[in-house]
Amino acid sequence: MNAIVEFREVGKRYGEKNVISGLNLSIHEGEFFVMVGPSGCGKTTTLKMINALTQPSEGDVYFNGKRIKDYDIRRLRHRIGYVLQQIALFPTMTVKQNIELIPDILGWSKSERSRRSGELLEMVGLPPAKYAARYPNELSGGEQQRIGILRAIAAKPDVLLMDEPFSALDPISRNALQEMVADIHQRLGTTIVFVTHNMNEAQRLASRIAVMQGGRLQQLGTPEELQSQPANEFVRSFFQSETIDYGKISQLTDLLPLSRDDMPELEADAAIADLFPLLGSHPRVRIRGVGEIDGSRVFDYLHSRQR
Amino acid sequence: MNLILQTLLERKTELLDATLEHLLISLLSLVCAVAIAVPLAVWFSGRRKQAETVLQFTGVLQTIPSLAMLGLLIPFVGIGTPPALIALTLYALLPIFQNTYLGFSEIHPSIKEAATAFGLSRWQKLMRVELPLALPAMISGIRTAAVLIIGTATLAALVGAGGLGKIILLGIDRNNTALTVIGAAASALLAVGVSGLVYWLQRKKAAGRALSVAALLVALLLGAQWWSSQGSSKQVVIAGKLGSEPDILINMYKLLIEADNPEINVVLKPNFGKTSFLFNALNSGEVDIYPEFTGTVLESLVKLPDAEKNRKFNPQQTYLLAKKLLDEQYQMVFLAPMKYQNTYALALPQAYARQHQVATLSDLAKVKDQIRAGFTLEFIDRQDGYKGLSETHRIPLKHLASIEPTLRYTALEDGRVDLVDAYSTDAEIRRYKLTLLKDDLQLFPPYQGAPLMKAKFAEQHPQVAASLNRLAGKISEEEMSEMNDKVKNGGEAPAKVAADYLNAHQLLNKKDAP
Numbered sequence: 001m002n003a004i005v006e007f008r009e010v011g012k013r014y015g016e017k018n019v020i021s022g023l024n025l026s027i028h029e030g031e032f033f034v035m036v037g038p039s040g041c042g043k044t045t046t047l048k049m050i051n052a053l054t055q056p057s058e059g060d061v062y063f064n065g066k067r068i069k070d071y072d073i074r075r076l077r078h079r080i081g082y083v084l085q086q087i088a089l090f091p092t093m094t095v096k097q098n099i100e101l102i103p104d105i106l107g108w109s110k111s112e113r114s115r116r117s118g119e120l121l122e123m124v125g126l127p128p129a130k131y132a133a134r135y136p137n138e139l140s141g142g143e144q145q146r147i148g149i150l151r152a153i154a155a156k157p158d159v160l161l162m163d164e165p166f167s168a169l170d171p172i173s174r175n176a177l178q179e180m181v182a183d184i185h186q187r188l189g190t191t192i193v194f195v196t197h198n199m200n201e202a203q204r205l206a207s208r209i210a211v212m213q214g215g216r217l218q219q220l221g222t223p224e225e226l227q228s229q230p231a232n233e234f235v236r237s238f239f240q241s242e243t244i245d246y247g248k249i250s251q252l253t254d255l256l257p258l259s260r261d262d263m264p265e266l267e268a269d270a271a272i273a274d275l276f277p278l279l280g281s282h283p284r285v286r287i288r289g290v291g292e293i294d295g296s297r298v299f300d301y302l303h304s305r306q307r
Numbered sequence: 308m309n310l311i312l313q314t315l316l317e318r319k320t321e322l323l324d325a326t327l328e329h330l331l332i333s334l335l336s337l338v339c340a341v342a343i344a345v346p347l348a349v350w351f352s353g354r355r356k357q358a359e360t361v362l363q364f365t366g367v368l369q370t371i372p373s374l375a376m377l378g379l380l381i382p383f384v385g386i387g388t389p390p391a392l393i394a395l396t397l398y399a400l401l402p403i404f405q406n407t408y409l410g411f412s413e414i415h416p417s418i419k420e421a422a423t424a425f426g427l428s429r430w431q432k433l434m435r436v437e438l439p440l441a442l443p444a445m446i447s448g449i450r451t452a453a454v455l456i457i458g459t460a461t462l463a464a465l466v467g468a469g470g471l472g473k474i475i476l477l478g479i480d481r482n483n484t485a486l487t488v489i490g491a492a493a494s495a496l497l498a499v500g501v502s503g504l505v506y507w508l509q510r511k512k513a514a515g516r517a518l519s520v521a522a523l524l525v526a527l528l529l530g531a532q533w534w535s536s537q538g539s540s541k542q543v544v545i546a547g548k549l550g551s552e553p554d555i556l557i558n559m560y561k562l563l564i565e566a567d568n569p570e571i572n573v574v575l576k577p578n579f580g581k582t583s584f585l586f587n588a589l590n591s592g593e594v595d596i597y598p599e600f601t602g603t604v605l606e607s608l609v610k611l612p613d614a615e616k617n618r619k620f621n622p623q624q625t626y627l628l629a630k631k632l633l634d635e636q637y638q639m640v641f642l643a644p645m646k647y648q649n650t651y652a653l654a655l656p657q658a659y660a661r662q663h664q665v666a667t668l669s670d671l672a673k674v675k676d677q678i679r680a681g682f683t684l685e686f687i688d689r690q691d692g693y694k695g696l697s698e699t700h701r702i703p704l705k706h707l708a709s710i711e712p713t714l715r716y717t718a719l720e721d722g723r724v725d726l727v728d729a730y731s732t733d734a735e736i737r738r739y740k741l742t743l744l745k746d747d748l749q750l751f752p753p754y755q756g757a758p759l760m761k762a763k764f765a766e767q768h769p770q771v772a773a774s775l776n777r778l779a780g781k782i783s784e785e786e787m788s789e790m791n792d793k794v795k796n797g798g799e800a801p802a803k804v805a806a807d808y809l810n811a812h813q814l815l816n817k818k819d820a821p
Contacts, residue, residue: 051424077426084424086417092439101435102425161424 002029004064004159004191005050011058012045012215019045020215023059027159027193028208032185034194036202037212037238039270043195046212047161050193051080064158078106081152081160081190085167087144089136095121095147096132102155120150123187124180142173146180153190162194166201167269171305178204197271199239203227211235263292272298314485317798322474326493329470333457333501334526336392340399340452345445348404349433352411362408365401373398373459377466385591386584391463391470398459399452406448410441446509450502457498461490467546467579467588471497477578479713480549481795543771546576546585546594549712551794551801552649552732552756552787554578556598558805560758560775566815567774577801581685582607590637595764596771601644602651602754604629606691609636622648622753633759640765642772643779644755647732647787651692651751654729654741656719667747671726672702681710681724691752692728700748730754732784734792777814 005027012020020042027033035043048054049061052073061068063076089098099117100108108116121128124146136144145165152160162181166174182205185192196202202209203223211218211226211234219231230236264278265286278285279295286292315322351358371379373394380390414437422432464472471494478487508519545560547553554577561573576594579585586608588594602625605611609632620628622644630641653668655678660666663674671678686692687709690699697703704726710718715727716735729736729743736743758775765772790808793799809815 053420053424074426074428077424080424082421082424084417084421086415088415088417088421090418090421090436090440092436092442105425105427105431 003027004029006062009059010056010061013057018215023217025210025217027191029191030189031207032192032194032205033208034196034202034206035210035212036196036199038197041212042215043212044163047163047193047195050161051077051082078102078155079158081157083148083152083162083165085164087148089144089147091136094132095134098147099150099154101151106155116154120154124150141169142177145169145177159191159193162192164195181205211238311485311488315489322489322493325469325471325474326497329460330497332388332391332463332468332470333460336395336456337399337453338523338526339396340403341449344400344403345407348407349411352408358408362405365404368397369401373462377462381466385593386467386588387593388468390466391468395456395460399456402451402455403448407441407445410444411437414440442509446505450505453501453505454498457494457501461494465580467576467584473578476549542572542574543595544574544576545596546579546588547597548581548585549578551791553598554801555790555794555805556756558802559778559809560596562806562809562815563774563777564771568770589759589761596758596760598756599759600649600754600756601625601629602752604633605752606689609633619749620752622755625753626755638762640760640762642758642775644757645778645782646780647782647784648754649730649732649756650754651686652729652731652743653726654736654743655726657740657742659725660742667745668750669747675702676705678704678726679706679724680704680726681708681715681718682728683712684709686728691750695750700750732787732791734788734795737788737792738796781812
């Protein structure tokens with residue numbers, strides 16, 4: 001197996017804090033590699049070292065056997081697709097322009113670009129006649145992230161990086177998109193490096209899974225290996241707790257009445273499960289930047305999800 | 308309404324010129340401000356702390372009153388278009404910088420991260436991603452700036468940069484409300500129009516870009532052409548202070564010079580500003596000739612030798628001394644003066660004069676605690692004005708207000724003041740039935756008008772001086788006052804009044820000398 005990306009003794013510090021330490025990791029060409037772990041485990045930082053959005057404080061990351069810092073950084077990035085959690089489509093460009101941006105910069109001819117964007121839109125079930133001229137704000141969240149993925153693969157990159165791409169989506173869109181990504185992987189054979197905090201998602205998609213915690217790699221293996229032979233207590237418990245994933249708080253916020261008084265706070269992208277201990281002692285919890293959530297409505301929601 | 312329409316028709320070329328001038332100076336300033344503020348804002352968009360400092364600095368610029376800003380710039384860049392251009396540009400910096408900066412800093416970090424991760428260069432990121440996103444905010448800043456500039460540009464007339472302000476000032480000076488309304492309305496319409504245009508250009512993306520580039524080129528071209536025409540050597544620039552009398556006089560100068568020298572093109576800059584503006588303009592070569600008064604020269608322009616201070620001169624002595632000192636101190640030539648005296652005088656309603664038995668300056672002592680005086684700032688500050696009256700002659704007036712020259716007769720008519728400073732040839736003295744106080748204190752020095760120019764100019768253009776000398780010893784006070792009345796209240800054009808006088812006195816016929 002050819003290692004397309006390799007981490008050797010990589011560490012990352014922000015000031016005094018070690019975010020990643022002693023990381024050794026090989027990502028094989030053509031595999032669907034998933035990094036999973038709780039918030040702050042260092043998985044996104046690791047991902048962003050591959051396209052040089054962050055630089056390691058120690059050790060080196062290799063791309064096709066050559067150190068990333070020895071590459072012309074822009075040329076390297078042209079070969080690496082990137083899908084963000086915030087989707088981040090360019091709002092002033094149409095769907096077509098978003099998809100064709102990188103081919104355009106790489107100097108593809110107009111007809112080549114047009115054929116490529118048309119074929120990609122067809123592939124994910126968004127007819128170009130209907131979608132090509134739309135602007136991102138005219139699309140649903142799920143449709144936006146489809147375009148986000150097409151934009152990332154339009155120039156046929158060697159590697160596709162995906163940073164929690166579906167965590168802001170509703171469960172139905174998420175399901176559909178997981179299928180779409182699995183399908184793309186099968187069809188194109190592109191190496192995919194995928195970050196998620198959701199063990200279900202990891203198990204569903206991955207060829208291999210890297211479980212991270214506290215900036216260290218806990219275990220690396222196929223989904224089956226991890227399930228049958230967890231390397232330590234953390235991996236085992238992570239598997240169990242993650243088997244029930246309720247999604248994110250931000251999914252609740254548009255269906256719940258929100259009010260204001262003194263109460264504990266959570267971030268909108270925290271896991272719904274994080275709400276439970278707080279709702280045990282308080283009737284409501286404030287979601288930073290969004291509003292407040294009433295405990296009884298949370299249970300209503302979870303109950304409806306179960307059916 | 309009829310009056311406005313009529314005025315509009317009568318003055319349409321003048322108005323069109325002023326509007327174009329106004330538009331040009333505004334657009335040039337706007338272009339300069341955009342060229343400075345936008346790159347700055349882009350550069351500072353990632354540097355919050357420094358950006359705050361720049362914002363505060365441009366904010367401070369904004370708080371300087373426009374008039375003061377123009378005044379402060381004069382010592383550095385002279386008068387005319389440059390100070391107006393600089394002041395207007397400085398005013399436009401804040402709205403453009405602030406809005407552009409906000410537009411750029413409000414772009415979500417994830418968008419910038421995406422652009423970086425796709426391997427876009429700095430320039431590609433700026434042009435393809437960030438600029439289009441910041442554009443609406445930037446455009447709204449530019450629109451605010453455009454409205455601000457076009458409004459403030461009316462003040463440019465005060466430093467001789469022309470524009471619609473000239474029309475407004477003229478309207479106030481001539482007591483012609485229609486003209487003032489037209490000037491103000493044109494300026495307001497222009498502001499709305501330009502703001503709308505900028506908005507439209509932004510909406511019509513492709514057409515807008517092409518059009519704005521074209522407009523920019525045209526504006527720059529026109530500006531360059533206009534700029535170069537400013538300093539053309541074949542033409543003689545004659546300016547006059549604000550008012551009908553200088554306006555009539557410079558028209559006479561033009562007619563006289565062009566009748567004798569068809570090859571010379573005389574450009575007139577009427578209502579150019581106050582004494583110091585004009586004198587500076589003459590000194591710096593922006594203006595070649597302007598009519599000045601002998602008394603003003605001694606009082607405000609030259610340094611009097613100690614021996615001559617506090618002496619009283621007759622008109623002839625005044626002229627000779629002024630001529631000598633101008634030559635010595637500024638290398639300027641002061642041609643022979645005309646006949647009439649346009650001296651300072653104090654005027655009050657006939658009824659008030661009769662009731663309080665005030666006929667001379669010394670009689671003012673009787674009413675010094677009750678009479679309400681409205682004097683111009685210039686008069687208040689002059690030794691041969693109120694300073695002399697209150698200090699040398701010990702007649703301080705208890706109720707004294709400073710008042711704009713063009714507004715004092717209105718204030719008098721409205722009964723808000725009883726006493727104003729005037730010039731002895733003012734048209735209003737007859738019109739409002741005013742009494743002039745006799746100068747029994749010899750407070751006011753003789754004031755005779757004559758063309759003033761640089762010695763170098765006189766040497767290079769001896770024929771011009773010869774033509775202007777035909778006016779020496781001509782025009783009586785009555786004739787001047789009558790001509791002023793025709794322009795100010797009769798609505799006649801200064802050029803026509805000037806031509807009528809010259810024709811009536813056969814001054815234009817150059818074959819008159821045998």
